[in-house]
Amino acid sequence: METYTLITGSSQGIGKGYAMEFAKRGYNVLLVALPDSKLEETATEIKEKYQVKVAILPIDLAEKDAPQNVYNWCKENDYIVDILVNNAGVAGTTIFEESPLDYSDMRIQVNIRALVLLCRLFIPDLKKLPKAYILNTGSLSAYYSIPYKSVYSASKAFVLTFSKAIRDELHGSSVSVSVVNPNGVYTNDGTFGRINAHGAKGRLTATTAEQLAVIAIDEMFKGKGVIIPKFVNKFLLFLQKLIPAKLEQSILRKEFMKEVKVS
Numbered sequence: 001m002e003t004y005t006l007i008t009g010s011s012q013g014i015g016k017g018y019a020m021e022f023a024k025r026g027y028n029v030l031l032v033a034l035p036d037s038k039l040e041e042t043a044t045e046i047k048e049k050y051q052v053k054v055a056i057l058p059i060d061l062a063e064k065d066a067p068q069n070v071y072n073w074c075k076e077n078d079y080i081v082d083i084l085v086n087n088a089g090v091a092g093t094t095i096f097e098e099s100p101l102d103y104s105d106m107r108i109q110v111n112i113r114a115l116v117l118l119c120r121l122f123i124p125d126l127k128k129l130p131k132a133y134i135l136n137t138g139s140l141s142a143y144y145s146i147p148y149k150s151v152y153s154a155s156k157a158f159v160l161t162f163s164k165a166i167r168d169e170l171h172g173s174s175v176s177v178s179v180v181n182p183n184g185v186y187t188n189d190g191t192f193g194r195i196n197a198h199g200a201k202g203r204l205t206a207t208t209a210e211q212l213a214v215i216a217i218d219e220m221f222k223g224k225g226v227i228i229p230k231f232v233n234k235f236l237l238f239l240q241k242l243i244p245a246k247l248e249q250s251i252l253r254k255e256f257m258k259e260v261k262v263s
């Protein structure tokens with residue numbers, strides 16, 4: 001049986017890192033991202049480097065029917081998905097009260113709604129396969145209430161909680177659900193600026209998209225529920241348990257104001 005790994009947000013950044021790494025390991029890939037030239041370019045790069053099947057679906061996941069349309073596209077083309085990677089997401093740092101309504105709306109639609117609906121649509125089919133995986137991309141920000149990243153960190157807290165819950169619901173089935181929570185990842189220009197705004201701390205805790213893909217895919221195949229790349233980030237989460245909540249918020253406020261200044 002010919003199966004596929006479906007990766008959302010796979011035209012660039014972390015999603016492209018996943019797509020390249022899965023293809024390198026011999027997995028056929030379905031690339032889903034916004035309609036622009038980068039999607040075609042990534043597909044061409046994969047086909048030139050690896051002997052796998054590649055198909056693309058340009059689509060805006062913020063649109064109401066997009067998750068259903070992604071699922072229908074797979075059904076119409078007989079693409080049997082055995083690995084679903086929900087990676088598309090929109091980050092950003094802003095002063096909440098000054099942000100346009102669209103700013104929050106888009107993050108909720110893409111980071112939360114599309115991810116939930118894609119899981120809901122694909123799980124019944126995944127359960128019919130002998131082995132299947134869901135890999136959701138969260139963020140280390142899921143563990144913090146981050147000023148100036150309020151909607152983003154809350155959306156990733158949702159992804160973490162939701163992923164853990166459906167993992168348990170699927171306990172004993174053939175479907176393993178993982179969520180990966182990276183700290184900064186060098187992807188687009190915005191993330192370079194945001195990581196560098198934190199100086200040495202930012203650089204120490206960050207990974208490249210390629211490093212992250214290797215870690216996340218290895219751990220996903222081992223069946224790990226929550227994946228935290230890099231020891232230093234696990235240590236940060238340990239420290240969090242020792243710091244009083246008020247002090248933590250004050251540190252976060254000062255630290256993330258640095259990002260507002262470079263955005």
Ligand SMILES: NC(=O)c1ccc[n+]([C@@H]2O[C@H](COP(=O)([O-])OP(=O)(O)OC[C@H]3O[C@@H](n4cnc5c(N)ncnc54)[C@H](OP(=O)(O)O)[C@@H]3O)[C@@H](O)[C@H]2O)c1
Pocket residue numbers: 008009010011012013014015032033034035036038039059060061062087088089090091110137138139140181182183184185186187188191
């Ligand atoms: N970079 C970091 O520091 C970091 C850290 C922790 C977690 N994450 C998470 O990792 C994931 C990927 O981040 P990234 O830094 O790789 O982002 P990125 O470089 O901006 O890439 C985002 C990808 O998602 C696609 N995308 C964005 N909005 C979409 C929409 N409405 N419909 C369909 N596709 C859409 C983009 O398509 P186009 O190329 O066509 O625009 C692109 O392929 C996100 O969930 C993010 O929250 C990132």
